[in-house]
Amino acid sequence: MILALLTAVLVCWVGPPPAAAAGTAMQPGEACLRRCGNIDIPYPFGVGSGCHLETGDWTFSLSCNRTSDGRQRLYNYQIEVVDMSVRYGQLRIYSLINPWCYNSSTRGMNGQNNWWYDMSITNFRINDALNRFTVIGCNSLAYIRSLNDTTDLYMTGCMAMCPGVGRLENGSCAGVGCCQTAIPSGLNGYQISFEEKFNTSGTSSFSPCSYAVLLEAAAFDFRTAYVTTDEFMAANGNQVPLVLDWAIGNKTCHEAKLNASAYACVSGNSDCVDSKYGRGKGYLCNCSSGYDGNPYLLNGCQDINECEDQNSRYPCSVPGTCVNTIGGYNCVCPDETSGNAYNGTCEQKKSQIGWEIAIGVSVSIIVLIITASCVYMVYAKRRLAKIKSEYFKQHGGHTLFDEMRSRQGLSFKLFTQEELEEATGRFDERHVIGKGANGTVYKGITKDGCVVAIKKCRLASERQKKEFGKEMLIVSQINHRYIVKLYGCCLEVEVPMLVYKYIPNGTLYRLIHGRRDGPRIPFTARLKIAHQTAEALSYLHSWASPPIIHGDVKTSNILLDEDYTAKVSDFGASTLAPTDEAQFVTFVQGTCGYLDPEYMRTCKLTDKSDVYSFGVVLLELLTCRKALNLEELEEEKYLSSQFLLVLGENRLEEMLDPQIKSEQSIELLEQAAELARQCLEMLGEKRPTMREVAEELDRLSKLAQHPWGPPDSGELVGLLRSSPSPTTYSGHCRLELGSSTRNVSFGDTEYIGIQSPR
Known part of the structure; x- marks a missing residue:
């Protein structure tokens, strides 16, 4: 209810008062409340007029109310505040x-x-x-x-x-x-x-x-x-x-400094940092290194006395040798002593010691420092190598490595973290080509000049970590022209990274739904992409050894190369086809709108689950509508349900994309829709196999490209050549006309018209 009330207040608010619109880096008065209950209130936050920073919105305005239980509680309007941090620019509510x-x-x-x-x-x-x-x-x-x-x-x-x-x-x-x-x-x-x-x-x-x-x-x-x-x-x-x-205003640091009266970093020894959310999202103020406090207050950043700071370790190796300086500190050996108080010792001076001994001591200290540094570097390097080795083992790297060694012809590489950092400029934001809830995809160039897409996941469950090596074995076996090529992976990091061939033309989802005006892709191109996708899934089901179930077939997992050839991608939900009827999953994976209802009911993932999801993809190609639209009515929310309802009422033409209705005959479109209906059967056993789906799409593609007349018309005219220069052919062909089959000879001709017997 608090969130709903805040929304109502924000919707009714039409703008700040004229005095606040300009904004000013004002300072709070001595009477301003700095604590409410057990919560400190650091500026720029404040309670009441003149006690908080005015930026033209309600970000920093607070109220301290006494509730029915007698306690004081702090609110940012109707939202209760837990605490706030000036250093990190955060507010907990x-x-x-x-x-x-x-x-x-x-x-x-x-x-x-x-x-x-x-x-x-x-x-x-x-x-x-x-x-x-x-x-x-x-x-x-x-x-x-x-x-x-x-x-x-x-x-x-x-x-x-x-x-x-x-x-x-x-x-x-x-x-x-x-x-x-x-x-x-x-x-x-x-x-x-x-x-x-x-x-x-x-x-x-x-x-x-x-x-x-x-x-x-x-x-x-x-x-x-x-x-x-x-x-x-x-x-x-x-x-x-x-x-x-939170952040200050909507300007960058450079822009904010141009207006000194409104610039919020008023303390000396403070620095301005642009908001991490990008240009126009405001800025934050931090105290400079060696200083601590509140950079939004005049003289708010004070020197840190590192020598007496109880929150950090004593900075010098020799007790009593730390001398505080403005913005830093020095470690100085006392009088009558010499040495290195930073990370060494202070020793009593002896006037009898000759220059030779003094030089020897100095050299020994230098050697000691160098030796200690080398030992530390070796230790750090070994520790890092041990961590990488543990990650490698945790993700099934040894199993995958043994499999690669046993299969000499397996085209798969185990990348190091350094190789992928070099390929992406240490994962620079400028190389990002895609972001999602589960991770980020970077474009990179490997040492051998190969352009790749590197998927860096954000999170990984314990199940995913344990089964990652198995999933790599699954994907590494796939070698098909309509499936994105997996070059390798990196296992020596906390969350494994995948390295794929870079596909330049984005996803089928963007091709279908990305453009809101102008012509869409022609129907023949849609059939071609559908046929190629079906061929890829058929390969996974029928020809991969052992068979593989994709598990998450959808338009956003179908990529398009420079020739707009389909490439099936993203095998994060893939699994080997079950060999035991008792096998089931405890966590249903996939995407809403594409999920097989039988899979959701029984928790058994089969190859017919991929067939159902492909049926939804085929519907998107026929209708240019999304698989799931939460803004529609309940009966129209799912594309598959709406399609089956309309098809049962003989209103198919209402759902078809108007462009393809003007390109092809309604009979051909009805055949494609019938294929989609078969894929969407509630019972998996009634659905066709992906091999049968691919063969039917191949037939429909040929009909769409060469619309012959119907066999029972008694006439069949064939264009036997499409070359621009004259070419002669000779030989014979076999024609099927209705129920009869005839052998026809031809020769020395460019175009042949065949008249069947009357």
Whole structure:
């Protein structure tokens, strides 16, 4: 309710007062409140007029209220504040938990509240590194979506499954009873909602409620009682911490310094740092090295007395030798002594010692320092090598290496971390070609000049770490012209990195849905891409040894090369085809809108699951509509459900893309739609194989390119050559006309027209 109230206030606010619009780096008065309850209030935050920094929004305005329990609580308008940090530019607030519960009286789910939070007129951003979207419950699917402009729209879901109460485990939020997913950088608003097709009515006897919330990951520890009781709400008082980032204004450091009266870094010995969210997102102030305090206050950055600082280790190796300086310190040996007080010793001076001894002592100290440095470097190098070796072993590197050694012809390379850093300029942001909730993809050039795409994942579960070597064995066996080539991987890092061949023309999703106006790709090109994708999946199912199930077929996992040839990619959800009927998964993977309903019901992943997902891809090509659109009505939210409904009512033409209806006959489009319908059969055993799908698409592609007349018309005219220069051919061909077959000889001709017997 706090979030909803804040939204109402922000929507009604039309602008700051004229005096605040210009903004000024004002200073708080002595009477300003600096503490509320047990929370310190550092400037630029403040309570009341003249006590906080005015920037034209409500970022730094606070209120200190006494609640019914007699305690003082701090608020940023209707949001309760936990604490704030000037050094890190962060604010911790309370985020409301969104519950959805079963009502035993009505025998149905209560109405859900779609929580949303809009900070578009403030300089708050939700910290993507410290927060996670979390869903708790049984068979519960919830979504979080951004409130940015349509061009920056972000949406993801998280599903908590419950194969059985006995499988719940304290501290484990990996999909069983609890699910967590990352959020993208730069969010300044979000909305949370549950998918109503997935509710707790079937599990109400032991798990009556589901919960969805965006929270601080470090402050959350999953307990099994959160699923079976209301402890999650009760223990946290219906709210949990959330970390926000803040900044000053909407200018860069360079732009802000041009207006001295409004520049917020007023303290001497302070530095300005641009916001990490990019140009136009404001700036922060930090005290310079050797200083500490509040850079937003006059003389707020004071020298750190390193010699007496209780929060750090004594900086000199010899006690009593530290001398504080402005912005630093010196380690000076006392009078009558000499030596190195920084990292050595101070010894009493002896006038009788000759120059030879003094030089010898100096040389010995230098040798000692060099030796110690070398020993430390060797130790650090060995320690780093040990860490890399542990990561390599943890990710199944030894298994993969043995497999590579046993298969001499296996084209696969194990890259080092240094090689990939060199290829990407130490993972420079300028090399980023794609970002998502699960990681970042960089474009790089290897030492041998090969252009590659390097996928650097952000998170990895314990299951993924243990099975990574197995997945590499799966993907390394794939060698097909319509599948993205995997060059190798890097296993000596905490989260493994994959190195693929660089595909220049983006995804099929962008090709279909990226353009809102102008002509789309022709139908013949769509059939070609669909046929190539089907050939790739057919290869995985039928010709790979052992067979491979992709597990996440969708338009965003189909890339297009320079000739717009399809390349199937992203085998993060792939697995070997099960050999035992008892095999099943405990965490359903895939993408909403493409998931096989039989897979979600039985937890058994089969090759027919890929067939269902491909059917949705084929629908996108036929309709240019998205597989899942949460803004539509319930019956039109899923493209597959809407298609089957329209097809059953003989209204197919309403869904087809108008462009392809003008290019091809409706009979051909109906045949393609019928193929999609067969792929979307609820029972997997009724669906065709990918081999059969590929053969049918090949037939439709040829019909689309060469629309012959129907066989029963008695006439078949064939264009036997499309070369621009005259060429003669001789030989014979075999024609099938209706139920009869005839052998026809021809020769010395360029174009042949064949008239069948009347």
